[in-house]
Amino acid sequence: MNNRMEQEKIVSIEDRIPKLKQQRKQKTNKRLTLFLCLFFILILLVVYFQSPLSKISAIEVAGNAHATDESILKQSGVSIGTGFWNLNGEQAEREIKKMKEIKSARVLKTFPNKVTLQVEEYKRVAYAEKNGSFMPILENGVVLKSDEKSLPSDAPILINWKDADQIQEMASALLQIPKPIASSISEIYHAPEKNDSWHITLYMNEGYVISGSVRNIADKIKAYPSIVSQLKPGTKGIIHMEVGTYFESFEKPSDSKDKKDQGEELNEAQE
Known part of the structure; x- marks a missing residue:
């Protein structure tokens, strides 16, 4: 067994x-x-x-409308031939954001050796006219010291503005105005009065003039489309938006009653 x-x-x-x-x-x-x-x-x-494959061979700048590709590229410190994996993206982003017109920046790497500098610019809310040149005013109130001679078309022109605080206040007000209305503003004159140092005169592309104050124009101008729709076709004049709102025609009314009737129509439009 x-x-x-x-x-x-x-x-x-x-x-x-x-x-x-x-x-x-x-x-x-x-x-x-x-x-x-x-x-x-x-x-x-x-x-x-x-091999050359590990070196940056292409750099693209994206998101910029005003700042040039060359200025952003130079500020970033990124260059063709730099080691792809040696690139310090965070440092390049910090350098780009030092530019006054740049709001944010991102450095994106695409294998094997492409880099994209993605930026976001501060909005240009207006331009300050000075000696025939137009200096961009950004949404944060910063005025760029540029020497643009051509008449801007993407934002209104500020004329007779000297105080930096008032410019910043006007820039903040423009940001609150609905875009379709803001795009209709051609020029904004600082026209201080005895009782209102913030008084302004706005010239609209449609041929109307608005008289108001920086302090409340962002709220009052929202009624602009409704007011214009209540006016007779071809009628041009001043829309007063200081305290009450009424329309004053460039043509002298035949009597005071006509002007009063027009004022009542604007009040109804606002309501």
Whole structure:
């Protein structure tokens, strides 16, 4: 009985030996394959970092409408030929945001070697006229010292504005005005009066003139489209928006009653 059991054990072990050898061989092959893969990956990495593929070959500037690609690129410090993986994106973003007209900046890397400088500019809410030049006024109230000679068409022109605080206040008011109305404003004159140092005169593209105050113009001018719709076609004049709102025609009314009737129509339009 014992001899039989011993013989079965011997047979069982002999059967398992080939399987154990096969398993060991498979493990060895897997280790060899993994080692070879790692070796070739290291070789490829060495070749990549030594080749032009690891250097920045293309830089794109996106999101800018006024600041030039060249000025943004120069400010960023990023250049063709710089190591793609050595590029410090956060530092480049900080440098770009030092430009007065730039609100935010992001450096985006695209493998294998392309870089995009994505920027957002401060909105230009107006231009300050000075000696025949037009200096952009940004949404944060900053006035850029540029020398633009051509007449701007993307924002109104501020004329007779000298105080920086008042310019910033006007810029804030323009941001609150609905875009369709703001785009209709051609020029804004600072015209202080005895009782209101914030008094302004706005010239509209439609031929109307608005008399008002910086302090409440953003709210009162919202009624402008409704007011214009109540006026007779071809009628031009001044829309007063200081305290009450009424219309004063450039043409002298035949009697005071005509002017009064027009004033009542504007009040109804506002309501």
